[in-house]
Amino acid sequence: MANYLISLPLYQRISRKNTIPRTVELIILFLLFSLLVYRLLSLTNHGITWLLAFFCESWFTFVWLLTVNTKWNQVDYKTHPDRLLQWVPELPPVDMFVTTADPVLEPPIITVNTVLSLLAVDYPAHKLACYVSDDGVSPLTFYSLVEASKFAKLWVPFCKKYNIHVRAPFRYFSGKPLLSQDVSLEFQQEWRKMKDEYEHLSQKIEDAAKKSVSCDFADKFDVFSNIERRNHPTIIKDADSSGLPHLVYISREKRPKHPHHFKAGAMNVLTRVSGVMTNAPFMLNVDCDMFINNPQIILHAMCLLLGVKNGMDSAFVQSPQKFYDGLKDDPYGNQLVVLFEYLGRGVVGIQGPFYAGTGCFHRRKVIYGLSPDDKEITGKLSDEDYLQNQYGNSKVFTKSAAQTLSGLDGKTSSPHLWSSVEAANIVADCGYEYGTSWGIKVGWIYGSTTEDILTGLTIHKRGWRSAYCSLDPPGFLGCAPSGGPAAMTQQKRWATGLLEILLSSRSPIFATLYGKLEFRQCLAYMWILVWPLRSIPELCYAALPAYCIITNSHFLPKVQEPAILIHVALFVIYNLYTLSEYLRTGLSIRAWWNNQRMWRVTSMTAWLFGMLSVILKLLGLSETVFEVTKKDQTTTSDDSNANAGTFTFDESPFFVPGTTILLVNLTALAIGLLGFRPTSRGGDGSGIGEFLCSVCVIDTMLAFFLKPPFFFNSIEKASKSWRRQSVNDSAANNGGGAGHAPSEK
Ligand SMILES: O=c1ccn([C@@H]2O[C@H](COP(=O)(O)OP(=O)(O)O[C@H]3O[C@H](CO)[C@@H](O)[C@H](O)[C@H]3O)[C@@H](O)[C@H]2O)c(=O)[nH]1
Ligand SMILES: [Mn+2]
Numbered sequence: 001m002a003n004y005l006i007s008l009p010l011y012q013r014i015s016r017k018n019t020i021p022r023t024v025e026l027i028i029l030f031l032l033f034s035l036l037v038y039r040l041l042s043l044t045n046h047g048i049t050w051l052l053a054f055f056c057e058s059w060f061t062f063v064w065l066l067t068v069n070t071k072w073n074q075v076d077y078k079t080h081p082d083r084l085l086q087w088v089p090e091l092p093p094v095d096m097f098v099t100t101a102d103p104v105l106e107p108p109i110i111t112v113n114t115v116l117s118l119l120a121v122d123y124p125a126h127k128l129a130c131y132v133s134d135d136g137v138s139p140l141t142f143y144s145l146v147e148a149s150k151f152a153k154l155w156v157p158f159c160k161k162y163n164i165h166v167r168a169p170f171r172y173f174s175g176k177p178l179l180s181q182d183v184s185l186e187f188q189q190e191w192r193k194m195k196d197e198y199e200h201l202s203q204k205i206e207d208a209a210k211k212s213v214s215c216d217f218a219d220k221f222d223v224f225s226n227i228e229r230r231n232h233p234t235i236i237k238d239a240d241s242s243g244l245p246h247l248v249y250i251s252r253e254k255r256p257k258h259p260h261h262f263k264a265g266a267m268n269v270l271t272r273v274s275g276v277m278t279n280a281p282f283m284l285n286v287d288c289d290m291f292i293n294n295p296q297i298i299l300h301a302m303c304l305l306l307g308v309k310n311g312m313d314s315a316f317v318q319s320p321q322k323f324y325d326g327l328k329d330d331p332y333g334n335q336l337v338v339l340f341e342y343l344g345r346g347v348v349g350i351q352g353p354f355y356a357g358t359g360c361f362h363r364r365k366v367i368y369g370l371s372p373d374d375k376e377i378t379g380k381l382s383d384e385d386y387l388q389n390q391y392g393n394s395k396v397f398t399k400s401a402a403q404t405l406s407g408l409d410g411k412t413s414s415p416h417l418w419s420s421v422e423a424a425n426i427v428a429d430c431g432y433e434y435g436t437s438w439g440i441k442v443g444w445i446y447g448s449t450t451e452d453i454l455t456g457l458t459i460h461k462r463g464w465r466s467a468y469c470s471l472d473p474p475g476f477l478g479c480a481p482s483g484g485p486a487a488m489t490q491q492k493r494w495a496t497g498l499l500e501i502l503l504s505s506r507s508p509i510f511a512t513l514y515g516k517l518e519f520r521q522c523l524a525y526m527w528i529l530v531w532p533l534r535s536i537p538e539l540c541y542a543a544l545p546a547y548c549i550i551t552n553s554h555f556l557p558k559v560q561e562p563a564i565l566i567h568v569a570l571f572v573i574y575n576l577y578t579l580s581e582y583l584r585t586g587l588s589i590r591a592w593w594n595n596q597r598m599w600r601v602t603s604m605t606a607w608l609f610g611m612l613s614v615i616l617k618l619l620g621l622s623e624t625v626f627e628v629t630k631k632d633q634t635t636t637s638d639d640s641n642a643n644a645g646t647f648t649f650d651e652s653p654f655f656v657p658g659t660t661i662l663l664v665n666l667t668a669l670a671i672g673l674l675g676f677r678p679t680s681r682g683g684d685g686s687g688i689g690e691f692l693c694s695v696c697v698i699d700t701m702l703a704f705f706l707k708p709p710f711f712f713n714s715i716e717k718a719s720k721s722w723r724r725q726s727v728n729d730s731a732a733n734n735g736g737g738a739g740h741a742p743s744e745k
Pocket of ligand 2: 287289629
């Protein structure tokens with residue numbers, strides 16, 4: 001019996017059946033190629049518009065090829081945490097990392113909630129340690145963490161006792177109110193107490209933010225007095241946390257003139273500090289706004305990390321990025337649900353998901369630069385010079401790294417945390433990395449504002465695979481930028497970082513030629529890395545109809561030509577295909593509509609600016625920077641949503657290309673309709689096709705400024721009042737709503 005159990009796998013890899021989508025994808029590809037052939041054959045009879053259209057459509061075909069490749073084998077994983085203890089005698093330690101950078105853009109209460117959800121996760125507490133990196137060197141963040149660790153002593157036992165599902169208190173208490181019928185009196189009392197305590201905690205943090213922290217522990221705050229954000233020594237502090245996972249606050253040293261490499265730099269400091277303190281073989285990393293939403297997540301991830309016989313398969317386990325309280329129907333197109341669902345799972349089926357920067361479990365030895373089949377490493381580990389060249393000259397650290405690389409980490413007796421505080425200070429120095437491999441071959445890789453994609457790519461290049469952990473309820477939830485400009489800034493930063501990778505020596509093409517990146521994985525990476533380049537053909541194609549109308553020429557075949565059918569078929573099939581993806585994921589038609597428009601807007605604006613900032617960098621005119629996304633916690637209700645779906649119009653340059661395209665097309669329509677067009681060459685002028693395209697472009701660009709079209713709003717209003725009606729009816733029947741569902745006992 002026992003043997004039988006041991007042979008049960010910890011996870012299964014299940015290929016999705018997707019014959020129909022594949023067929024449609026191939027049909028679209030065929031149509032695109034037919035279109036190109038048609039353009040080529042008729043190139044001589046047409047002018048510049050034809051050539052431009054051919055150029056854009058070739059590009060779209062190329063992108064579609066990359067898309068089809070990426071989506072081809074979609075894979076799901078199913079994990080069985082109940083079998084874990086049959087595989088391993090005890091669970092391995094995990095170091096958990098949280099990064100925060102700015103107490104204003106990232107309010108400490110958000111970080112606090114993330115930390116609380118980590119501390120309360122379902123995993124043996126003595127196997128966990130939580131490290132918070134604060135690039136904002138904020139006494140407020142530190143104060144909030146100290147207060148949070150006090151609250152954690154009540155919160156964690158409460159969560160475990162009643163098996164609470166959502167362990168980030170702000171989310172838990174914003175749920176439906178507690179109803180007394182179906183829970184015990186004891187639970188009700190403790191629930192109220194916990195809610196009061198949490199409100200007290202938030203209040204304290206809010207007050208402290210207002211009076212910039214005077215408070216009762218001046219001694220602990222000494223280190224923060226008289227320091228500047230870009231010029232200060234390392235600060236490392238522990239919050240007293242007996243019985244709970246260790247909680248460590250780190251603000252790494254920063255000096256002017258020393259590059260600090262943004263988040264990648266912070267992650268490397270976290271890696272080293274934890275290396276000398278707890279040195280767990282696995283590391284979980286989350287952004288400050290990504291709390292653990294499913295307390296079983298570590299157990300599920302362990303199935304994927306431990307379930308392979310030689311431990312060589314998956315370098316990291318990535319969870320999809322999901323967001324809480326997303327605006328209804330995703331007006332900014334930044335919730336990325338469909339993207340993760342199809343393209344994301346497609347990459348999973350090749351060499352494994354991209355590293356997405358948060359919600360990811362890493363093997364420490366992989367981060368230290370190990371390759372899957374590295375046979376020479378054991379020889380090198382006794383060579384102190386080699387170790388210092390790679391990892392820097394802290395003896396404590398090189399010793400722990402050698403342990404990790406030889407696979408002995410986590411097997412030694414539990415470390416004495418605070419005996420290592422001196423070593424921790426040394427490895428957090430801003431000069432520590434000079435002359436070492438950090439940021440080049442070891443740790444998070446420098447040189448891109450999307451350090452996540454770059455780091456994952458470097459790992460895949462060494463021949464590692466990665467695995468995907470998508471749970472229901474989702475393992476992690478974060479917050480998507482809530483305002484228009486913020487969403488654009490984020491997209492611009494991504495575009496910048498992606499192009500930095502594409503144009504560097506670390507580009508996936510070289511990684512396939514000279515490394516072990518699989519060819520199809522290379523194409524998948526190309527799919528994302530070419531985002532910024534897509535801005536040019538998108539802009540050209542959006543300008544084409546206007547240009548044609550104004551000059552009375554055409555870029556589409558005439559209505560009577562059979563070739564027009566290719567365009568019509570492409571338009572219809574492509575839209576039905578994308579729509580079906582949304583409907584299959586359970587999203588609304590409106591979400592599909594919003595996203596189609598926003599992808600166009602984003603590609604023409606944010607991605608264009610991303611490309612420009614890389615050009616400026618190449619010209620040596622400016623450096624690329626990591627602009628932190630603003631996060632807010634406010635739970636959006638239906639009514640406060642009144643302005644959602646519109647951009648706050650501000651002075652940001654993002655509006656320039658969009659507005660230009662919009663105005664040019666409006667002008668063209670006006671000229672066309674008023675009959676001011678020049679006479680065409682041989683009756684070969686613009687026709688209905690160009691007009692329709694122009695209207696489409698105008699509608700898309702309006703996504704920038706206006707609420708979605710009127711008819712959607714009316715449909716929605718009607719359905720809302722209908723829904724309200726039916727809710728009232730059922731309430732009348734049941735004598736009350738379903739109420740709070742504390743599945744907790
Ligand atoms: O100098 C810095 C800048 C940022 N951060 C942290 O980096 C994280 C991500 O920053 P955010 O502004 O939220 O960026 P997003 O665009 O939302 O992040 C996505 O994109 C990033 C770059 O690709 C990834 O690093 C993230 O994990 C991924 O969630 C946050 O925790 C920040 O505190 C630092 O620690 N130091
Ligand atoms: Mn973020």
